[in-house]
Amino acid sequence: MNCLFCKIIAGEIPSTKVYEDEKIFAFKDINPQAPVHVLVIPKMHIACVDEITEENSAIVAHIFQNIPKIAKLCGLENGYRVISNCGDDACQTVKHLHFHVIGGAKLAEKMA
Numbered sequence: 001m002n003c004l005f006c007k008i009i010a011g012e013i014p015s016t017k018v019y020e021d022e023k024i025f026a027f028k029d030i031n032p033q034a035p036v037h038v039l040v041i042p043k044m045h046i047a048c049v050d051e052i053t054e055e056n057s058a059i060v061a062h063i064f065q066n067i068p069k070i071a072k073l074c075g076l077e078n079g080y081r082v083i084s085n086c087g088d089d090a091c092q093t094v095k096h097l098h099f100h101v102i103g104g105a106k107l108a109e110k111m112a
């Protein structure tokens with residue numbers, strides 16, 4: 001499968017890793033939109049939120065269980081925002097489920 005994030009997980013494309021376990025991978029966004037901008041992704045390929053099912057949703061719980069730890073590793077002591085873009089209207093550009101963890105400064109009140 002020609003998926004950028006699957007290649008990052010496989011180490012075929014370099015990234016700055018923040019956290020990894022057997023199920024998930026977290027790395028710095030190449031084009032940060034805040035002082036801290038990390039992407040948290042499942043190692044299994046899921047295209048987007050639309051593709052979360054009863055069979056694979058445990059990975060989403062695992063991601064969210066680990067986001068507080070990842071946020072601490074990144075020095076996010078004063079809060080952060082978690083975003084997942086799904087589909088064209090949300091401007092999803094990489095079709096591998098990912099959660100943006102953004103912070104390190106006071107963020108805009110508006111989200112869209």
Ligand code: 5GP
Pocket residue numbers: 004013015016027028029030031032039084085091092093094095
């Ligand atoms: P989306 O727009 O799909 O929600 O988010 C995709 C994110 O992936 C963007 O924030 C973009 O900057 C990031 N990104 C795209 N290509 C790469 C890459 O090769 N390496 C890293 N670290 N981030 C990438």
Ligand code: ZN
Pocket residue numbers: 003004005006007044045046095096
């Ligand atoms: Zn993938």
